[in-house]
Structures are given as C-alpha cells and as structure tokens.
Amino acid sequence: MALQSPFWNTNVRLQQAAENKKPMRLFEPDKIAVTLLQTAIVNTGIATIKIDGIYGEQTAKAIRTIETRFNMDRDEGRAARQTLGIIDILLQSGQLGKDLAQTDTALATRKIQAALGALTFFLTNRQPDIALNALTIDALRTHFRLTQTAATIGITRQITNADLATIIQRYGQLVSLYAASATRFRTGAPVNGIFTAAEAPVNGPITFGPSFTNVDSNFGKFIGPNSRAAILIHEGVHVFDKDSGRNDTHISEFEPAYNTQSADLSLHNPSSFASFAAQIDAKRDPVPRFGLGLGAQSL
Numbered sequence: 001m002a003l004q005s006p007f008w009n010t011n012v013r014l015q016q017a018a019e020n021k022k023p024m025r026l027f028e029p030d031k032i033a034v035t036l037l038q039t040a041i042v043n044t045g046i047a048t049i050k051i052d053g054i055y056g057e058q059t060a061k062a063i064r065t066i067e068t069r070f071n072m073d074r075d076e077g078r079a080a081r082q083t084l085g086i087i088d089i090l091l092q093s094g095q096l097g098k099d100l101a102q103t104d105t106a107l108a109t110r111k112i113q114a115a116l117g118a119l120t121f122f123l124t125n126r127q128p129d130i131a132l133n134a135l136t137i138d139a140l141r142t143h144f145r146l147t148q149t150a151a152t153i154g155i156t157r158q159i160t161n162a163d164l165a166t167i168i169q170r171y172g173q174l175v176s177l178y179a180a181s182a183t184r185f186r187t188g189a190p191v192n193g194i195f196t197a198a199e200a201p202v203n204g205p206i207t208f209g210p211s212f213t214n215v216d217s218n219f220g221k222f223i224g225p226n227s228r229a230a231i232l233i234h235e236g237v238h239v240f241d242k243d244s245g246r247n248d249t250h251i252s253e254f255e256p257a258y259n260t261q262s263a264d265l266s267l268h269n270p271s272s273f274a275s276f277a278a279q280i281d282a283k284r285d286p287v288p289r290f291g292l293g294l295g296a297q298s299l
C-alpha cells in the first residue's frame with residue numbers, strides 16, 4: 001500500500017521513497033517533493049521548519065523527531081517507508097499508537113464489563129436460570145470449550161467454579177491495566193516488525209506500532225474500533241499470563257483450530273478472552289470475528 005493522503009499521493013518521488021526504493025535524504029534533488037514533505041511536517045505539527053525545498057539539517061532533524069517518538073533506530077534523517085507512512089497517517093487526521101489505544105480502552109472496558117456482568121450472573125444463577133444464561137453458555141462453549149452440563153460434546157468439558165474465577169480474575173486485571181495505560185502502553189516500532197499492530201511481553205508494556213491506526217496507510221488497511229478493542233484485550237492477556245504466547249495456546253480466533261482447542265488451553269488463549277467479551281457485548285459471535293483477520297480489520 002502506498003501513501004494515501006491526497007495532499008501528496010500523486011507525487012511519484014514521495015511514493016518511491018515510501019516504498020523504500022530510494023529514501024529521501026540530505027541534499028535530495030527533487031525540490032517539489034521536498035517542499036511537500038516540509039509542508040507536511042509543518043502542517044502535522046511535527047516541527048516548525050522553513051519550507052524552502054532544500055533537504056537540509058532542519059528537515060533531517062524533523063524526521064529524526066518522528067524516529068524518536070516511535071522509539072525507532074535513528075538514522076541521519078532519511079524519509080522512507082516508516083517515517084513517511086507515519087506522516088501520511090497524521091495528514092489524514094489519523095491517530096497513532098498509544099494515543100489511539102488509550103481512547104480505545106473505553107470500548108475494550110465496555111466489552112469486558114459486559115463479560116464480567118454475564119459471568120457474575122451465571123455464577124450465582126446458573127442452575128435456576130439456564131434460559132437467562134443462554135448467551136453466556138453459548139459464548140463459554142464457543143470460546144473456552146466449557147459447557148454447563150456434564151455431557152460433553154467433542155473437545156468440551158464441564159465448567160467449574162475455578163474456571164469462572166480464572167476468567168473473572170483475568171478480565172479484572174485487564175481493567176486495572178487500562179486504568180494505568182499512561183505508563184503501561186507505549187508507541188513504538190514493534191520487535192516483530194512495523195507491520196505488527198501491537199505486541200506485549202509478560203508484565204508489559206504493550207507496544208503499539210504505526211499500523212495500529214484508524215486510517216489506511218502504507219502499513220496496511222485501517223483497523224476498526226472493534227478490532228482494536230480485541231487487540232487491547234488480547235495483548236492485555238499476554239501481560240498477565242506467561243503461558244499465553246505458547247504455540248499450543250496462542251491460536252487466532254480466525255483459525256479453524258481455534259474451534260477445537262481444549263478448554264484447558266483456551267483459558268490461556270488471548271484470543272478467547274477477546275472473542276468471548278465481543279460475543280457477550282454484541283449478543284452474538286460476530287462474523288467475521290473482530291481482530292486482525294482478513295476482512296475484519298476495518299470493523
């Protein structure tokens with residue numbers, strides 16, 4: 001995907017640089033492209049520089065400002081895929097990384113609270129009010145392979161109070177995590193590459209890369225609010241569960257294997273927590289599910 005903003009998307013030289021074919025650097029000869037770049041830097045508030053068509057130290061320094069903000073390796077101030085892509089998102093009035101993720105905690109929290117409400121109700125009313133728990137029972141079977149009754153179907157097993165306590169505790173931890181997002185979220189270039197939307201080691205922080213944005217960019221198609229909320233829940237589980245990244249645990253909600261994962265593994269799967277909360281909140285299992293699957297990103 002190329003630069004999207006109409007401000008500069010017809011400029012061949014900038015598009016070339018944005019594809020890393022020939023980055024723009026000190027003494028770039030294409031003055032029209034440099035003028036557009038300088039204007040974009042000023043208009044997006046990255047830096048106040050002179051717009052003169054000369055790629056000098058001022059322009060290079062402004063580019064390094066972006067590299068610093070994203071915790072990227074700093075070079076001599078070359079404008080290429082990553083830096084131009086970030087300016088392009090800002091030109092489209094898009095939000096980036098931590099800033100966007102912090103606003104998304106509201107939607108993620110709403111879904112988690114819906115899940116917590118349903119689970120708490122289920123815990124105290126599961127026997128007398130099976131009909132009232134129909135959505136919860138369906139979502140527990142779909143995303144955790146846990147069933148209300150002893151009769152098991154395929155890979156499922158009967159739910160215990162300990163299972164419910166595990167799920168409730170995890171969601172509670174996520175709510176606390178989001179409340180501390182100022183220090184536990186960061187904007188940056190993910191270790192797994194700039195096309196990775198977000199990543200988190202155990203104990204965090206969660207790093208949100210340039211592809212975690214609400215507009216199309218040269219990092220890919222935009223990720224919609226429901227899918228970004230799914231990412232927040234998913235990454236949050238990684239922060240608290242050291243087993244959540246294991247190969248047998250970490251199965252995406254879009255993979256067929258998700259539907260046949262055992263209950264014991266599902267209780268560690270970050271995608272199970274994201275998709276369970278999404279189903280309770282939406283009152284159905286969304287098709288396609290929210291997250292980073294093909295066709296789901298704009299949702």
Ligand SMILES: [Zn+2]
Nearest residue numbers: 234238250270
């Ligand atoms: Zn993950």
